[in-house]
Amino acid sequence: MAPRPLAPATPDRPLNVPLLAVAGAVTVANIYFPQPLLAAVARGLDVSERTAGLIASAAQIGYALGILLLVPLADSARLRRLTSVLLALTSTALLVAAAAPDVLTLTLATLALSTTTVLPQILTPVAAVLAGPGRRGRVVGLVGLGLTLGSTLSRTVSGAVTDATGNWRVAYGVAAVATAALLLVLPRRLPERLGQPGTSYAGLLAGLPRLLAVHRELRISALVGACVFAAFSVFWSVLAFHLAAPPLGYGPGAAGLFGLLTLPAALLSAAAGPLADRYGASAVNAGSLVCAGLGLALAGLAPSSPAALVGGANLLVVGVSSCQVASQARIFGIGRAVAARVNTVFMLATFAGGALGSLAGSWLYAAHGWPAALLAAGACVAVAGLVVVVAARPVVPSCVRDVTREAGGIRPRIPQGES
Numbered sequence: 001m002a003p004r005p006l007a008p009a010t011p012d013r014p015l016n017v018p019l020l021a022v023a024g025a026v027t028v029a030n031i032y033f034p035q036p037l038l039a040a041v042a043r044g045l046d047v048s049e050r051t052a053g054l055i056a057s058a059a060q061i062g063y064a065l066g067i068l069l070l071v072p073l074a075d076s077a078r079l080r081r082l083t084s085v086l087l088a089l090t091s092t093a094l095l096v097a098a099a100a101p102d103v104l105t106l107t108l109a110t111l112a113l114s115t116t117t118v119l120p121q122i123l124t125p126v127a128a129v130l131a132g133p134g135r136r137g138r139v140v141g142l143v144g145l146g147l148t149l150g151s152t153l154s155r156t157v158s159g160a161v162t163d164a165t166g167n168w169r170v171a172y173g174v175a176a177v178a179t180a181a182l183l184l185v186l187p188r189r190l191p192e193r194l195g196q197p198g199t200s201y202a203g204l205l206a207g208l209p210r211l212l213a214v215h216r217e218l219r220i221s222a223l224v225g226a227c228v229f230a231a232f233s234v235f236w237s238v239l240a241f242h243l244a245a246p247p248l249g250y251g252p253g254a255a256g257l258f259g260l261l262t263l264p265a266a267l268l269s270a271a272a273g274p275l276a277d278r279y280g281a282s283a284v285n286a287g288s289l290v291c292a293g294l295g296l297a298l299a300g301l302a303p304s305s306p307a308a309l310v311g312g313a314n315l316l317v318v319g320v321s322s323c324q325v326a327s328q329a330r331i332f333g334i335g336r337a338v339a340a341r342v343n344t345v346f347m348l349a350t351f352a353g354g355a356l357g358s359l360a361g362s363w364l365y366a367a368h369g370w371p372a373a374l375l376a377a378g379a380c381v382a383v384a385g386l387v388v389v390v391a392a393r394p395v396v397p398s399c400v401r402d403v404t405r406e407a408g409g410i411r412p413r414i415p416q417g418e419s
Contacts, residue, residue, distance in 0.1 A: 016189050020127050021143050023186050024120040025150030026178050030090060031059050031114055032151045033158035033175060040168040047103045058107045062114030067121055067347050072204040074122045074194055074340035080187040082122070087187075089116040091180040098172035117179070120147050121347055125339035126194055128332035134277065137284075137329040141273020144325050148266040152259045196337055208345055215334050218342050220391045221327035224285060225346055226353030227384035228292060231377040232320045233357030235296065235313070238365040238373045247304050261310050265317035272322035276329040284326035285388045292319030293381045300374040323384070324350070353380075 034041075035056055042052035073082055093113035100106035124143050131139035158171040212218055239258065243250040276284045295315025302308030331342045357380065364372040 015127065015130050015139075017127060017131075017139055017142050019185065019189055020123045021146030023146075023182050024123050024143055025146040025153075026182060027087075027090070027117045027119040027150075028147045029150040029154030029157075030094065030117040030175055030179065031063050033154040033171060034059060034110065036155050036159040037162055037168045037171060040162055041103070041106065044168060045100075045103045045106070051103055054103070054107050055110050058111040059114040062111040063118065064348070064351050066115040066118035067344055067351070069205075070116070070118050071121045071344045071347075072208070072341045073201070074125070075338060076193075076197055076199040076204060078192055078197075079122075079126065079190045079194055080192060083119065083187045083190060084183060086116050086119055087179055087183045089113075091176050091183075094172050094176035094179060098169045098176065120150075121343055122340060124328065125332055125343045126190065128328070129194060129336045129339045130191065133333065136332055137273035137276030137281075137325065139273065140328050140332065141270045141276075141325045144273075144321065144328070145266065145270040148269065148321055149263075152263065152266060155259060194336065194339060204341065208341060211338060211341055212345055215331075215342070216391075217330050217334055218345060220387060221281075221331045222346050222349035223387050224384045225324060225327050225350040227380045227387070228289070228320050228323045228353075229350045230353035230357030230360075231292060231296070231380040231384075232316065233354040234361035234364075234373055234377040234380070235299070235316055237358040237361040238370065239309075239313075241365055242303070242370050243309075248306070258310070258313055262313050262317045265314040266321060268318050269321035269325065272325040273329065276326045281326040281330035282388055282392050285323055286385070288319045288323035288326065289381055289385045289388065290319070291315050292323070293378060293385075295319060296374050296378050296381065300371060300378075303370050 038052045038055060039049060041047075041055065042049045045052070070086070090113050093109050093116065097106055097109035097113065100109055120143075124140060124147075127139045127143050128136045158175075161171045161174055162168050212222065242248070272284050272288065275287075292315065295312040295317075297312075298308050298315065299312030328343065328346065331346055332339055334342050357377070360376055361373045364376050
């Protein structure tokens with residue numbers, strides 16, 4: 001039996017990029033808004049701040065699990081139904097967290113809600129595929145801007161809500177209402193399907209390593225993404241310690257303020273999408289890595305200057321964010337049938353690099369101080385630059401027809417959707 005044709009390349013209504021960006025911002029905020037509330041949670045539930053810190057860890061672990069276990073479903077499942085189920089589960093888990101009687105319940109609820117709030121990593125490939133090659137980078141940049149603003153501003157909003165009400169539970173309630181509100185508008189604006197139906201769940205997961213082996217574009221983006229996010233994590237994991245140490249001696253709120261001070265860089269990174277459409281992903285990767293390297297150099301050469309640290313942080317943010325936009329624009333050209341899965345592989349590599357960067361940064365700062373941590377971050381950027389340079393070499397053309405790309409990224413003699 002011949003495979004069913006794919007759904008039309010556009011949804012029933014025109015692609016609404018602002019809606020996708022807002023939806024991504026609201027859902028990704030569920031991962032980050034609890035971070036400023038941890039001290040209030042510790043007081044409210046009568047636990048230590050170290051114990052309350054388990055909530056932040058549960059959020060990161062759950063998000064990584066959701067990317068691995070749920071995002072690949074978007075290549076086969078009905079998108080509208082999948083989106084509705086994920087939003088309903090996330091909203092319910094947020095309400096459970098708001099009413100949690102103890103820290104164990106709150107931690108488990110956080111693990112559950114962060115696992116299901118993976119819509120940002122589903123909406124990005126959906127938007128990129130529906131936009132088409134000529135607008136892919138622009139759309140990825142705009143949706144990525146929504147994610148950046150959501151992760152940044154959510155900390156400010158949750159802190160302000162808690163300060164105004166005197167109750168950290170209200171912030172969870174606000175998040176639940178915002179997430180549930182998306183149920184009224186988002187699913188109906190999505191296409192029914194992105195890829196081919198009928199692929200088993202086990203087949204979707206089992207095919208992830210094969211995608212990395214088959215597609216050179218995915219290997220390049222995954223390695224570059226891991227390296228730049230490692231550098232990013234090194235910087236941000238030790239910034240609070242550096243600001244608190246002499247001669248600066250700033251309080252804990254200073255590191256949070258840096259999130260707001262880097263908003264100009266986040267907004268500027270949206271330009272990476274159109275640039276990738278015009279000049280290619282590799283060119284934008286190269287320019288982004290230069291920005292990131294200059295930011296680390298500025299922060300390292302003037303470690304006691306607040307202005308230099310803010311400037312360095314902005315250069316680093318615009319470099320890392322732009323690099324990610326370009327890398328995702330590259331992988332979404334692999335094929336519609338595997339768009340969600342290639343994003344899964346890319347994001348897992350990025351998260352792995354970030355986790356290693358956080359660990360290395362904390363250890364190096366404790367052992368050798370700020371210069372050693374920034375040197376490690378610079379080394380990660382240099383490795384990413386080497387990957388981009390090597391990848392820019394032209395591939396030796398083959399006389400064999402590229403049936404893999406013609407099949408939507410699937411190897412021949414393998415059922416559709418299982419690579």
